[in-house]
Amino acid sequence: MQVGGPNGSGKTSLLRMLCGLAAPAHGEIRWGGSEIRSLGGAYFSDMTYLGHLSGVKDDLTALENLRISSALAGTEVDAGKAQDALQLMGLGGRELLPAKVLSQGQRRRVNLARLLVCDTVLWILDEPLTALDAAAVKLMQGVMERHLVKGGMIVMTTHQEIEIAAATIQRLQLS
Amino acid sequence: MFVRITQRDLLLAMRRRSDVLTTLFFFVIVVSLFPLGVGPEMSMLRTMAPGVVWVAALLASMLSLGRMFSSDHVDGTLEQMLLSPQSLSLLVLGKALAHWLVTGVPLVLMAPVLGIQYDLSADSLLVLTASLLLGTPVLSLIGAIGAALTLGLRGGGVLVSLLVLPLYIPVLIFGAGAVEASAAGLGAAAHLSLLGAFLLASMVLAPWTTAVSLRISME
Numbered sequence: 001m002q003v004g005g006p007n008g009s010g011k012t013s014l015l016r017m018l019c020g021l022a023a024p025a026h027g028e029i030r031w032g033g034s035e036i037r038s039l040g041g042a043y044f045s046d047m048t049y050l051g052h053l054s055g056v057k058d059d060l061t062a063l064e065n066l067r068i069s070s071a072l073a074g075t076e077v078d079a080g081k082a083q084d085a086l087q088l089m090g091l092g093g094r095e096l097l098p099a100k101v102l103s104q105g106q107r108r109r110v111n112l113a114r115l116l117v118c119d120t121v122l123w124i125l126d127e128p129l130t131a132l133d134a135a136a137v138k139l140m141q142g143v144m145e146r147h148l149v150k151g152g153m154i155v156m157t158t159h160q161e162i163e164i165a166a167a168t169i170q171r172l173q174l175s
Numbered sequence: 176m177f178v179r180i181t182q183r184d185l186l187l188a189m190r191r192r193s194d195v196l197t198t199l200f201f202f203v204i205v206v207s208l209f210p211l212g213v214g215p216e217m218s219m220l221r222t223m224a225p226g227v228v229w230v231a232a233l234l235a236s237m238l239s240l241g242r243m244f245s246s247d248h249v250d251g252t253l254e255q256m257l258l259s260p261q262s263l264s265l266l267v268l269g270k271a272l273a274h275w276l277v278t279g280v281p282l283v284l285m286a287p288v289l290g291i292q293y294d295l296s297a298d299s300l301l302v303l304t305a306s307l308l309l310g311t312p313v314l315s316l317i318g319a320i321g322a323a324l325t326l327g328l329r330g331g332g333v334l335v336s337l338l339v340l341p342l343y344i345p346v347l348i349f350g351a352g353a354v355e356a357s358a359a360g361l362g363a364a365a366h367l368s369l370l371g372a373f374l375l376a377s378m379v380l381a382p383w384t385t386a387v388s389l390r391i392s393m394e
Binding site: 019020021022023041042044045047049051052053054055056057058059060064068069071072073074098 | 176179180183186187190191246249250251252254255256257258259260261262266393394
């Protein structure tokens, strides 16, 4: 599902509510029939949220960042697998650099590498393609298509034109 | 996961050693200023030593509270912690443990050396160290609540002192009291037991309260 709309129309607020960071003023949000607040940890282990803030620590290396953020999200990743994911994201040879020397786009790639190692069903992505170059956008497109083919779900916002091949695409235009 | 988060915070602290050292040097300097200012009257120094060391320890642990959650808040890691399938209270306990290892343990190790400036007896030094060993983790745990409540506020540093320092008072009274009691020949066991009780109670209640405060602050 792609959420669109002008700046300030509430895209990020909607996504934060969907992942349970904010509570809706009216109504409730359900996952598999139950309210997400009552599900708690069970919902969080089905869901991956990547927001505006990268969650990438300046003082840690790309590899440490990926392994720790995955562990926090409930999937332990061994060094080899994390290395492969970073390689795939075009960060081969830069795994051991501290994140503060990486560029904006490279930090975004470190963050997105989490999608390659997680096994959650629902991805909630807030502007995942900002700061990425054309090659990386194409790469992410492939990653998302594979996730959808496997039966996953994605809710994302983006201002970029991106065509993702999927069985069902919903577009929600906020105004 | 509890271990992972503690490891991560220790790793971050090691990459930024200056933050750790400022807290320790603050403690050392504050404690050392008193004998210089008050003069070399031995009996007076002996009576004021426990209070001075304990107040300095409170202020030193206060100094580093702001950093406990703020950097995770700024770069978005805190959001990911709230969305973790792991229990948030456990993550908070891990962070508080890391905070204590980084700021509390150096103070405990330094205290006997500083106590010599105040002409404390060997027994008193031992009791002082034991009281700090039991008391400083309580400071980190209670401090975490204050740090979580003032997250992202402007001037949060001052506010956190106003919130947390009154809660430190019982620890201060029984921590300093332990040394005085043992110097007076009454034995420090009662005071130390109470400090131990504070530690157990705050280990159970503080992580949970901090987790609730974090969720409120992030909404």
